[in-house]
Amino acid sequence: MTLVDSRAGIVACMHHALALHGGCATDADLWPLIGAPLHDNLAQFLPADQVDAAAADYRAAYLTDAVPITTAMPGAADLIAAIHRRGGRVVVVSAKVEPAIHAVLDHVGLRPDEVVGSLFAEGKATALVEHGATAYVGDHAGDMRAARAAGIPGIGVTTGPHDGATLRAAGASAVVSSLDQVLPAVEQQAQES
CATH class of the missing domain: 3.40.50.1000 (HAD superfamily/HAD-like)
Incomplete structure (x- = not known):
């Protein structure tokens, strides 16, 4: 949240990626993580073998869902x-x-x-x-x-x-x-x- 406010999009895409891989988190869980590397953040809520796929799902959703609301x-x-x-x-x-x-x-x-x-x-x-x-x-x-x-x-x-x-x-x-x-x-x- 330095030059852009991407909070809503990041949180929505995190929820999306986590849900696709059986993980979940609250908005309060995710807010402090914004700005840290995506893989590190996903690893807090998913097994290691799910992180790469969840990251790919997050990135795909980010471009279509998060960018327009930033x-x-x-x-x-x-x-x-x-x-x-x-x-x-x-x-x-x-x-x-x-x-x-x-x-x-x-x-x-x-x-x-x-x-x-x-x-x-x-x-x-x-x-x-x-x-x-x-x-x-x-x-x-x-x-x-x-x-x-x-x-x-x-x-x-x-x-x-x-x-x-x-x-x-x-x-x-x-x-x-x-x-x-x-x-x-x-x-x-x-x-x-």
Whole structure:
């Protein structure tokens, strides 16, 4: 829930995939897992031999069922535009597979400069370094661990499953409640460096 609000679609597709394979979970069970790798999440509710098939079912349903109900987070387009006006680049690094990332971003009309998928937590650091990121904005503790591993400020936004205390404990340099507070937080971090 950093640039897009995909919560309803993710939860619906998780319910769908779990049901096809004899698993079940509540919305409350699933909400804290959003942002983590799909296979890890499914493995919490299904036997190991069902996870790959459930992941395939989830991904098929995601493109047809979740993408159409995904919306841009308030301020996402403005944040991207402001970064571009300042001569910066926007790189989206996500645990989602790249086709799903592109489908969602295209649906909501957001245009980052680069998209990298299938990475989580410290695994995202390689892409952040490779693309010359100077800060990383995320809603998950794994995002803050990625920023720390990349040696850049992690700006936690509390629009996702983790609260400010969790994001700080994971290494956030700053925590904000909305995307319109991101650039001031990044500028503050730069002044303190």
